Amino acid sequence: METSNKTIVEEKALKPVKISGAEAVIKCLLAEGVDLAYGYPGGAIMPIYDELYKYQDKLHHVLTRHEQGAAHAAQGFARVTGKPGIVFATSGPGATNLVTGIADAQIDSTPLVCITGQVSSHLLGSDAFQETDIIGISTPVTKWNHQITRAEEIPEVIAKAFYIAKSGRPGPVLIDITKDAQFGELDFTYKKCEKIRSYRAVPKLDIEKVKAAADLINSAKKPFIVWGQGVIIGQAEAEFKAFIEKTDIPSASTALGLSALATKHPLNVGMVGMHGNYAPNVLTNDCDVLIAIGMRFDDRVTGNLETYAKQAKVIHFDIDPAEIDKNVKTDVAVLGNVKESLTEIMAFINKGQHVAWLQEFAKLYQKECEVVINDQLNPTKEGLTMGEVVNKINQETNGDAIIVSDVGQHQMFACRYANFNKTRSSVTSGGLGTMGFALPAAIGAKMGMPEREVVAVIGDGGYQMTIQELGTILQTQVAVKIVVLNNSFLGMVRQWQELFFDKRYASTVMKNPDFVKIAEGYGIEANRVSKRENLDGAIKTMMASKEAYFLEVVIEQEDNIFPMIPTGASVSDIRLS
Amino acid sequence: MEEKQNFTVSVYTENNVGILNRLSAIFLKRHINIESMNVSKSEIDHVHRFTFVVIVPKTLIRKVVGQLEKQIEVIGAFYHTEDEIIYHETAMFKLSSEFLYDEKIQDKLKFRRAHIVTITERYFVIEASGLKEDIDRMYDKLKPYGLLQFVRSGRIAITRPKMAISELLKETI
Ligand SMILES: Cc1ncc(C[n+]2csc(CCOP(=O)(O)OP(=O)(O)O)c2C)c(N)n1
Numbered sequence: 001m002e003t004s005n006k007t008i009v010e011e012k013a014l015k016p017v018k019i020s021g022a023e024a025v026i027k028c029l030l031a032e033g034v035d036l037a038y039g040y041p042g043g044a045i046m047p048i049y050d051e052l053y054k055y056q057d058k059l060h061h062v063l064t065r066h067e068q069g070a071a072h073a074a075q076g077f078a079r080v081t082g083k084p085g086i087v088f089a090t091s092g093p094g095a096t097n098l099v100t101g102i103a104d105a106q107i108d109s110t111p112l113v114c115i116t117g118q119v120s121s122h123l124l125g126s127d128a129f130q131e132t133d134i135i136g137i138s139t140p141v142t143k144w145n146h147q148i149t150r151a152e153e154i155p156e157v158i159a160k161a162f163y164i165a166k167s168g169r170p171g172p173v174l175i176d177i178t179k180d181a182q183f184g185e186l187d188f189t190y191k192k193c194e195k196i197r198s199y200r201a202v203p204k205l206d207i208e209k210v211k212a213a214a215d216l217i218n219s220a221k222k223p224f225i226v227w228g229q230g231v232i233i234g235q236a237e238a239e240f241k242a243f244i245e246k247t248d249i250p251s252a253s254t255a256l257g258l259s260a261l262a263t264k265h266p267l268n269v270g271m272v273g274m275h276g277n278y279a280p281n282v283l284t285n286d287c288d289v290l291i292a293i294g295m296r297f298d299d300r301v302t303g304n305l306e307t308y309a310k311q312a313k314v315i316h317f318d319i320d321p322a323e324i325d326k327n328v329k330t331d332v333a334v335l336g337n338v339k340e341s342l343t344e345i346m347a348f349i350n351k352g353q354h355v356a357w358l359q360e361f362a363k364l365y366q367k368e369c370e371v372v373i374n375d376q377l378n379p380t381k382e383g384l385t386m387g388e389v390v391n392k393i394n395q396e397t398n399g400d401a402i403i404v405s406d407v408g409q410h411q412m413f414a415c416r417y418a419n420f421n422k423t424r425s426s427v428t429s430g431g432l433g434t435m436g437f438a439l440p441a442a443i444g445a446k447m448g449m450p451e452r453e454v455v456a457v458i459g460d461g462g463y464q465m466t467i468q469e470l471g472t473i474l475q476t477q478v479a480v481k482i483v484v485l486n487n488s489f490l491g492m493v494r495q496w497q498e499l500f501f502d503k504r505y506a507s508t509v510m511k512n513p514d515f516v517k518i519a520e521g522y523g524i525e526a527n528r529v530s531k532r533e534n535l536d537g538a539i540k541t542m543m544a545s546k547e548a549y550f551l552e553v554v555i556e557q558e559d560n561i562f563p564m565i566p567t568g569a570s571v572s573d574i575r576l577s
Numbered sequence: 578m579e580e581k582q583n584f585t586v587s588v589y590t591e592n593n594v595g596i597l598n599r600l601s602a603i604f605l606k607r608h609i610n611i612e613s614m615n616v617s618k619s620e621i622d623h624v625h626r627f628t629f630v631v632i633v634p635k636t637l638i639r640k641v642v643g644q645l646e647k648q649i650e651v652i653g654a655f656y657h658t659e660d661e662i663i664y665h666e667t668a669m670f671k672l673s674s675e676f677l678y679d680e681k682i683q684d685k686l687k688f689r690r691a692h693i694v695t696i697t698e699r700y701f702v703i704e705a706s707g708l709k710e711d712i713d714r715m716y717d718k719l720k721p722y723g724l725l726q727f728v729r730s731g732r733i734a735i736t737r738p739k740m741a742i743s744e745l746l747k748e749t750i
């Protein structure tokens with residue numbers, strides 16, 4: 001009979017094929033739409049690398065020069081694309097080298113799927129060659145992790161890994177696969193994961209909470225918004241903009257929220273936090289309703305909690321219930337994806353106008369210009385300032401570049417002085433503050449967004465923490481622009497030593513190599529500037545280059561980043577000098 | 578400083594390798610000492626139940642439970658004060674047989690939830706169950722006889738308020 005014949009044919013098509021666990025790993029990644037991964041091979045992951053070789057036309061693997069570089073590159077990729085970054089590493093030292101990147105991704109909510117090789121299952125626990133308990137080590141810094149000891153588990157576990165990494169508040173997951181599971185065979189079929197019974201990715205939005213928030217906002221005289229990366233992760237930039245424009249509320253960003261709203265937007269009053277702008281920090285302690293959106297009240301944002309916004313009613317929009325009341329007690333918590341919450345609230349909020357209140361921000365900004373900003377942008381002293389370099393990069397890129405910053409003074413200058421027109425334009429290591437992040441992250445960012453300019457702004461200290469990734473640039477020809485702001489100091493620590501330790505510069509003086517020669521050794525065009533009159537031209541030349549480019553800028557040695565909230569001080573006690 | 582108190586934390590999880598590590602890491606991260614712990618199956622098939630006892634301020638336990646709850650394989654996490662639960666612990670004491678007929682020991686065993694479970698020529702074993710304080714009292718009394726061995730289980734507790742695990746599972750399926 002015709003019909004029964006047809007059924008047989010269909011069954012054949014559905015019949016799973018037997019493949020190795022290693023091949024299954026690649027097929028799972030392809031099924032998830034992955035075409036780019038970062039990593040470093042070694043004994044326990046060789047079967048997977050063998051399959052990467054066979055599938056190289058479908059899945060491009062970038063060999064970094066250190067596993068930490070692979071993790072940060074994957075983070076850079078994830079931060080600019082919103083897709084999970086993929087990382088491979090071998091067991092033992094390969095796996096432990098990932099830990100810094102994983103911890104960084106965890107605290108900055110960055111989706112990563114890390115796959116590590118592991119010794120064969122019969123050797124587990126025997127202190128075999130290159131065995132480390134990476135599950136134990138990575139548990140506190142992963143959103144989820146799992147060890148696979150049988151090939152048949154691979155499709156289901158990888159499907160789960162992708163779902164967990166991407167959904168809700170994103171984060172890194174690690175899958176550890178024993179060598180025998182990579183060699184073992186399985187009947188391969190792949191089904192994407194859409195639900196895990198013990199996991200609620202997005203809390204159900206409570207419309208009563210939305211209304212309560214709207215009531216507070218409608219009756220506020222001096223409302224103030226602090227937004228974070230949640231707006232970017234939730235792809236809620238348009239909803240956020242519509243919300244603030246309707247309510248006319250001054251809005252400030254956390255370091256990680258930067259670029260969700262254009263820097264030049266009239267309601268954008270700058271950045272909060274330890275080295276944020278003067279007005280939003282001071283006026284945090286003057287507002288009557290504080291509206292936190294997709295942020296987590298990090299201590300670098302709040303300063304001393306005992307004196308943080310005590311006068312204000314607090315509304316907190318977030319996707320993660322564990323963040324509510326963790327640091328700051330809220331009056332109304334709106335749980336859910338901010339994209340949905342901000343869409344829903346529009347019906348309940350009134351059109352607002354806060355001319356006088358906005359004027360207060362403008363006034364304090366003026367003060368910050370007089371004491372700090374003007375001097376950074378148009379310095380009177382001879383040495384170059386970090387602010388003017390960042391400003392020149394702005395001018396040359398029209399604010400369209402992705403700025404990837406490392407950790408230290410230059411990072412805060414990049415965050416404060418860069419102009420962002422588009423979302424996902426600022427990539428920095430916020431929560432963990434990982435020196436060495438920027439160079440590999442810039443490589444990943446450029447690969448994720450090849451059509452955009454990517455400029456890494458790095459200090460001479462942090463640059464040398466992952467300088468080996470110049471090799472990755474050499475090999476892949478990825479066209480990143482690298483700017484090292486060289487003050488011959490571990491500048492940020494030196495600043496603290498100057499201010500709080502009577503200038504005892506313990507181990508912060510850096511004797512540096514010839515950075516230009518090093519870049520040239522890697523085949524990267526390179527230049528150094530130390531004079532103001534040459535800065536403009538040097539940046540123009542760099543930005544005109546179609547290839548990778550290295551620029552060292554010699555900076556005034558003992559310059560400081562201000563304003564500053566000293567540790568333990570209140571946001572409103574922020575120092576201008 | 579906010580006053581510390583006893584909290585019994587019940588965590589329902591999937592039955593997978595590594596969960597204990599993940600849960601204990603959250604206590605470790607906040608430098609909280611776990612006073613007692615018990616793991617067993619629960620009223621729901623394939624769902625495990627962890628019972629932790631910790632002594633912390635109330636504002637802290639809420640945060641900790643939030644962070645436990647957030648772990649992917651945790652179905653639900655709850656905290657309860659002493660008056661919200663019915664709980665007990667079990668302990669065993671091993672003593673030398675020379676005291677078996679000691680009248681004072683016999684006296685001590687009058688506590689209603691203690692009895693001898695094994696007697697041999699060389700030793701005998703007393704099992705007792707009750708509140709932590711009951712067992713502590715028993716311990717103090719038996720200690721002078723030279724305990725050959727002592728062991729106490731983690732607290733197990735049934736909560737008076739409902740923990741709607743089945744409902745939680747239904748919602749997310
Ligand atoms: C891996 C790591 N180690 C140490 C620190 C502490 N730290 C923070 S900023 C800083 C100095 C950074 O110096 P540099 O890279 O030259 O940048 P600058 O502050 O001079 O701009 C140090 C050591 C850190 N953040 N990360």
